[in-house]
Amino acid sequence: MSQLYNKVTDEVVKELSAICGDKFVTDSLPLRHSYMAKGIMGLEAVVPEVVVRPANKDEVLKILVVANENLSPVTPAAGGLSGGFALPAIEPGGILMDMTRMNRLEVDEKNRVMTVEPGVRCGDAWRIFKKKHPDWAPPIPDGAPPGATILGDAIERGFSLVTGKFGPQADMIIGLEIALPTGELFRTGSWALDGAKAFYRWGIGPNPDGLFLGSQGSMGIITKCAIKLVPHPHYKTIVAYGGDSWEHIIEPAWEIGRHEMGIAENTVMVQGGNWPLVMTRWPKSNVPIDYKFYEKIGVDEYWMNSEVWAWSQEELDFTLKKIDETYKAYEVEKKTVCKKQDLHPKQIASRLKKPNLIAVPYGLYEAGFLFITWYCPWLESPRMMEEYCAKMEEYGFPPTMWVASIDHARQAIVMPILCFDSSEEGIYDKIREFNLETTKSFVKQGWINYRPDPFVHAPYTFSKAKEYYRMLVKFRKLLDPNLILHPGRLAIPWGAVTDLPNPIEEGK
């Protein structure tokens, strides 16, 4: 891939300094290393050649033009959907654009929309809303720490705190402001019209925003995003039911979600897992590794939480009653037991807390972990999780699994948490093997990786979607003719990340 790009020269660094000021450009090697992240969302990071911290969209545009002229790769990063630099620079490095200075936030309660720049972090947004907009919540990711950004989660189509009702975070976007390496800047939705508010996603049509959502920053740099506010009723609780298999926690949740309206609307977040999800939050050497212990302390083998929001106690009670009736009916029908968990108020408070650090401690088990995330139809998720857990054990990983409903149990987000010892020799090769094997199987079954890594998921997925890939590359070249944006992501350019047959060559 390196022949496609040029190294960042001293001259380029000078040009960047002229744009942002010396204070906001660095080629210091230690500082560049500080932007690395291997784990949680990907293992493929490399050290960028220079880091630049633009203050606004004009600076972003100017940087892109300089990068384009020099054929320097550009990686935008602020906080990402999981708090770390979820999309660090990958080979061949280039310019890392640290977007944290762009942290303006505006809230329009009347039109129920907020605009955020890339650097607005969930922790800060939550604090501001708590005091100034207490009846609204910022659409932050559920389960991500405070340093995660709203925009990072939204543009990656992550799940939000109300995903069970509203779908992926990207579904809540109303408009984007996008900077391109060609020096062009444009807005989507109604925002595209001079002077218009961001109030209608499909705007003056047709709407191209889907090209940027899930692009991992490879189609254009989103400098601002308008996104729906979430109403924030203050009657909230969590109910949880156990089960003896994946099927027996997935199916009752579908019974609740499939009605779409009524109590399904109140059930804003549905997520569950298996008992290793509890175990692997602690050091392997300092925690029991036998289920018997967890059974004794009341942890079910499998369980599903439902987070319920309501405008009154009456509405909350009604919803809980109906959920309970659904589970009871399911128990009779399937001749199984879905025991309602007796949650301590502290457990409820802890699960209602947003943002939170719930996803963080998996680093404790063996000093390394990776989230690998897949989407599939909700009712197919037990099959995926069974296969995944079996494969994890075969490879020597604990079968830690988390699952959540997207949009009233239409889709499942299935996430194995791969806990590994990052100091073990050959561990990254082992993970790659594991990833390859599961990816080949899952793609064959029609399941989709939610945030494809460039070396395994993306090439295997696009090998099974050749026409789509060819079209994607055409769009990409229109927006980013020299392919400088996050090269390698979405397997563009193809040869840089895989030896598999190139769908473009095959199409000729």
Added chain:
Amino acid sequence: MTSLEELRRINARCIHCRACQYAYSNEPDREGKDEEYTGMMLSCPGGNHYGWEGYFNSGRMWIARAFLEGELEPSQEMLEVIEACTTCGLCAEQCKNYIDTVDVIEELRAAIIDSGVEPLKRHKVIGDRVLDEEMRNPYHDPRSERTAWYDGEIDNQNAKIAYYVGCTGAYRQQGVAKHTASILKKLGYDFTVLSDEVCCGSPILRTGQKDVFKTVMNENLDLFKDFDMLVFSCAGCYRTFRVDYPKQSGKPLPFEVKHTLDLVWELITEGKIKIEKPYNKKVTWHDPCHTIRHIGLSIEKAILDESDNWLLDSRNATKAKEAWYERPRDVLRAITGIDFREMYRIKGDSFCCGAGGGVKTQFSEMALETAKERVKEAAATGAEVLMTSCPFCITNFSDAVKALKDEEKETGKDLSSVGSKLEIVELLEVLDELL
């Protein structure tokens, strides 16, 4: 003994989640009085000042990893980045992966210097002074005057308790040393002060000069080995003896160590003393990182080190840590007439004064800016007194208030809302007056 290599697996727990940049990173709904002081707050002194990821703990952990992996050669440039940290430990308090961030940073500094990189200029100066037989302190003052402040019996070999004064008490804040000695006398302790005492090595260890540190540590351990108990007034000295000496020497301490405030706390909680003289002022309290957060974290760690089931024992470990954080508050509440008001960031989530870890010596601008932020937070409580018990916090806060007063003179603006009228007070001084 510890080294960066021994912390490799602990450092590898970092997933770069950046929760460590926040105070109250796991308390989004913490109530505060306004938008500024509510919920989670970005509270890393280095990161807040410089902005680059490498100045936050989250970035430093990845610099350490690169160094350990041999991907980053040690350099002066790297040392400059790593030294610009007060080692306040706010990051360690937040870390759900229990990374000993302060240890990693201090050991990384030591490893860089050990590889041949010169300590930063001003840090080297204090290291040299501490080794100089004519001084043995970082202040360039004569060793012969170390006990000049004291009018009691020096080097009393019959005493079982020694007051380890520390360099700041001996040379810069003799008032605190005198008040401490007076408190000890009032409480009935038979103690002595040793003329051969040398710097505890705290600023030396924090800045990565481990060889110099070991020299002074061994001297002090040998000098005080026959005492039953050492008493302290300096937060840094106390932390160094209590936490660092056992860790760096690989042996348990041969004596008990207590901060004077702990002695007072014990007597108050046992009902043996009462503070009846009134102190009719509005007071807020700043938790010194060395005596509060660092000791709390070490208490928590000690419990977990003994545990084979963290899932069950972590709660007790946290409780023990939090009980430690409560101690100065118990003392303050025992003072008659005091109008005690808490700042927003307190206890384990307290915001640093900005002086620690060698920052005051080498990065004065960052130190002052950090102190101003804390002073502003103190002023927001409506207090007239910002009270603490650490010589470095006292100095740095006093510098911040002075800077605000200077600014008031220059601009004619009233800066009392951000702390220009605050009185900075050492708690030991007040206790001596009240007991």
